[in-house]
Amino acid sequence: MMRRPSFSNCFRSTAQKRKRMLSALVVAWVWSGAILPCAAQEGKAQATSNELSTEEADLMLNRGDSLLELNKPVAALSMYRGAVERTFDPCQQARASVGIAQIYTDSNNPDLALASLARAQHGFLACEAEMRKRIVVQAADLWLQLHYEDRAIELVERELDLNPGCTQLNSKLADLWFTGGHWEKARAQYTECIRLCPEQAHDLRADWISSLIQIEGVQGLTPADSLHDQFEYEVAFLSLPVAQGFREQIHLVLSMQGLHMAALQWAQTILQETSPEDADRMAVAHLRTANSAQFAHRPIDALIGYHEAIKSAREANDITLLAEALRQKGLFEKNRGNHAEALQAFIELDEIHSERLAEQSQSRGRERRQFEEQVLPVIDPFDIAAFELERAQASPYRSTGWPWIAGILAIGVIAFARQQRSLRSALHKERRRIIRLRSLVPADRLPSASSSPSKTDVELSTSSLMPNGEFIQTGDGDARSQSIQAFLNELDADLQNRIQFNIKEDVQFSIGPEVRVVLRNLLRGLVDITAEDRPIALDVEATAKSHWILQLDSQHTGASKAFEGLFYGKDALASSRWNELHAQLRTLTGKINIERLSPLEERLTLTLPYI
DSSP states (O other): OOOOOOHHHHHHHHHHHHHHHHHHHHHHHHHHHHHHHHHHHHHHHHHHHHHHHHHHHHHHHHHHHHHHHTTOHHHHHHHHHHHHHHOOOHHHHHHHHHHHHHHHHHTTOHHHHHHHHHHHGGGGGGSOHHHHHHHHHHHHHHHHHTTOHHHHHHHHHHHHHHOTTOHHHHHHHHHHHHHTTOHHHHHHHHHHHHHHSOTTOHHHHHHHHHHHHHHHHHTTOOOOHHHHHHHHHHHTTSOHHHHHHHHHHHHHHHHHTTOHHHHHHHHHHHHHHSOTTOHHHHHHHHHHHHHHHHHTTOHHHHHHHHHHHHHHHHHHTOHHHHHHHHHHHHHHHHHTTOHHHHHHHHHHHHHHHHHHHHHHHHHOOSOOOOOOOOOOOOOOHHHHHHHHHHHHHHSOOOOOSHHHHHHHHHHHHHHHHHHHHHHHHHHHHHHHHHHHHHHHSOGGGSOOTTOOTTOOOOOOOSOOBOTTSOBOOOOOSOOSOEEHHHHHHTSOHHHHHHEEEEOOTTOOOEEOHHHHHHHHHHHHHHHTTSOTTSOEEEEEEOOSSSEEEEEEEEESSHHHHHHHHHHSOOHHHHTTSSHHHHHHHHHHOSEEEEEEEETTEEEEEEEEEOO
C-alpha cells in the first residue's frame, strides 16, 4: 500500500528554515553595525597615536640637535634615546643614531660610536633627499673622525649615485680623497666640483682651486700659472681675511714640500695684499717673506724682510712679535757669518726676555716660599717597636716565590726521570729486537772484520745453476763500460718481450761488466717465473751523483715466492735456489729494498753505485 505524502510537514520545515535565515541576517546586521565601526575606530586611533609618536620623536630630535649645538651632550643624548623609543620610522631612527654617534665620538667612545653608525646606515634610504644628504654628510664626518676613511668614502659615493649633481656631496667626496692622500682622485673630483658649481659661488670655487694648488705642491710640482690666475680672480670677490687665509694655507704647504721659490712668490703676494695700516699683519708678512727668501737662497730679500719685520713689530709695540723677529734675524746672521749683527740681535732679544720676566714676577702677588730646615726629635725605641708590631699585625702574611720555584723544579725532575725511564725501556726493546733479527740472518751474510768493503774479488758460492736449471753467468766477454740504454737494447728477445722498459731518454750513464752480469742473471731468473700476460715493469732513475736506482715491479705471481726465497733471511730458503745470485747482488748493490705496493703488486729496488 503506497503512503501519501504529508504536505503539512513540508510547509512546517520550510517555515523553520526561513526563521533561521532571518535570525542569521539579523545577527550579521547587528555585527556589521556594531563591530565594524569599533574596528575602524581602533584603526583610526592607532594611526593617530602613530602620528603623534612620529611628531613627538621629530620634536625630540630637533631639541637634541639644539642641545648638541649648545654643548649639552647629556641632555641631547637623552632626547635622542627618547626619540628612538617613541618612533618606528627608519629615517628618524637613523637620524637619532647619527646624533648618538656624534655624542659618543666627542666623548672618546669609539666602540659605541661605531655601533651607532652601523645601526644608522639601515635607515638612510627611508629619508627624503635633503634630510638624507644632511645626515649622510654628518655620518661621513664621524667616520672620518673615527679613522675610517674608506667607510666615509663609500657612504658618500653611494649617496652620489642617488644625487649625482649635488655640489655638497661632490665637495665632501673630494675632501675625503684629499684627506686620504689620493691625489689624482682628489684632483679629478675638485675639477668636477668646479664644473658643477655656479660661477657666483666664489668662496667655494676659491677653496677648491686652493686645494688643487696644494695637490700640485704635495706631488712636488710647481703650481701652474693658470691656477694662480684663476685663484686670484675668485678671491677678488671675497673679503681680505678670507683671501689671505687661503694664500697662507697654500704658502704653508709649498714651504713644507720644499718648493721655496713658489712659496716666496706666494709670500710676496700676501705681503702686497696686506694693509700697511695693520702693523702686526705687516710684521708677520715680512717675517714670512724673509723665511721663504732665506730657504730660497735669496739673502738680500731675506735681510730686507727681517729688517722690515723688526720695524713693523716696533711700530705695533708687540714685544712677543719683536722677540721672534730678532731671534730669527740673529740665527740668519749667524748662519751667514755676520757675528756682529747676530750678537746685537741676541743682546736685544735677551733684554726683552729679561724685561718680560721682571714684569711676570711683579704681576704675581703671592708670597715667595723657601725651604726651612727643621730638626726632627729622636723617636723613642719603645714607640718604634710598637709601630713595627702594629705594621706586622696589620699586614697579612705574604709567601715568597721560593715554594713555587721549588715545586716547578720538582715537577721538572720527575718529568726528566720518567723520560729517562721510557728511553731506557725503548733501548732495551730495540736491543732485543736487533738480537732477534741477527739470529735470523745467515752467518755468511753477516759482515766480518776481515772483509774489506773495497774488495771486488769476493768468493762466490759453489752453486752454478739458476732456479730454472740454466747455468749462471759469472762474467762478461766485453770488459769495457756500456751505457744503460745499449745494455737494455742488447738483452735477449725473450727478456725484451717479458719486461716492460720504462726508461727516459735523458737517463744516460755507463755500467761496468760486473753490473751487467748481475742484472742479466737477475732478470733471467725473474722472467722465467713470471706470467707472460703480466710483464715486469723496469724503471731506472739517475737523480743522485753517487748512485743510480733500478726498480722492478711485478704482479702477485711466482715472483712473490722468488723474492721471498731471495731475501727472506733464512738459510733454508736463501741458500737453496738463489745463493749464487744473492752473493753477486751483495757484492755490487749498496741497498736492496723489497716492498709490497698492494695485495697484488711487489717492488724490488736496487741502489747501485756508478762503476
